[in-house]
Amino acid sequence: MSTAAHVPRDYRVSDPERALKYAVQHVAGDRAEIIEGVITPMSPSWAHENAAEVVRRQLTPRLEELGLVSGSGNLDLPGSENWFIPDLAVVPAELAGKTEGALLPDQTLLVVEVTSPSNGETDRTTKRRRCGQYGAPIYLLVDRQQRECTVFSAPGRLGYQEIDGPHPFGSAVRLPAPFDLELDTSRF
Known part of the structure; x- marks a missing residue:
């Protein structure tokens, strides 16, 4: 006799996208992404984390002035098989304080991705294009392999319309409004 629960033959998942995203969060753990339907566990190196921290520290004084917070919370891309965990995202403090689940890219003001040898192309192409399509401003x-930074803005249906860079590490990189600050990239 089987101890498995009986599953009716007509069992159907009413929302496969939601079921996949739920499963990844609850089975794969809180450090897994879904990128174009592929479940990708995350385990950043210390060098990777350092690059994100270099950006965070430079942003912090401006974030406090603007009432914003930074973190690496989940971003859902509804209608797609994507669930991102950015290396750093900036959002309004009141929104972050009220949201238990994922935010949408258009609720952010900035998404920062730091490349690693294992995922560089994903950050350069897929995530960039999708964040633009979903309205991340x-x-x-921060491309550690190419040793350069690029700022993408003016999101649209096909991705980002404006590109500032690439700028080699060591040069100042200007973040547009509302940040209006220059990032020092010499410490990457």
């Missing part, structure tokens, strides 16, 4: 790519 600014996408900062």
Whole structure:
């Protein structure tokens, strides 16, 4: 006799996208993304984390002035098989304080991705394009392999319409409004 629960033959998942995203969060753990339907566990190196921290520390004084917070909370891209955990995202403090689940890219003011040898192309292409399509106003790519930073802005249906860079590490990189500050990239 089987101890498995009886599953009716006509069992159907009413919302496969929601079921997949739920399963990843609750089975794969809180450090897994779904990128174009592929479940991708995250385990950043210390060098990777350092690059994100370099950006965070430079942003912090401006974030406090603007009532914003930074973190690496979940971003849902509804209608797609994507669930991102950015290396850093900036959102309004009141929104972050009230949201238990994921935010949408258009609720952010900035998404920062730091490349790693294992996922560089994903950050350079897929995540950048999708964040633009889903309305994240600014996408900062810190490309550790190419040793350069690029700022993408003006999101649209096909991705980002404006590109500032690439700027080699060591040069100042300007973040547009509402940040209006220059990032020092010499410490990447």
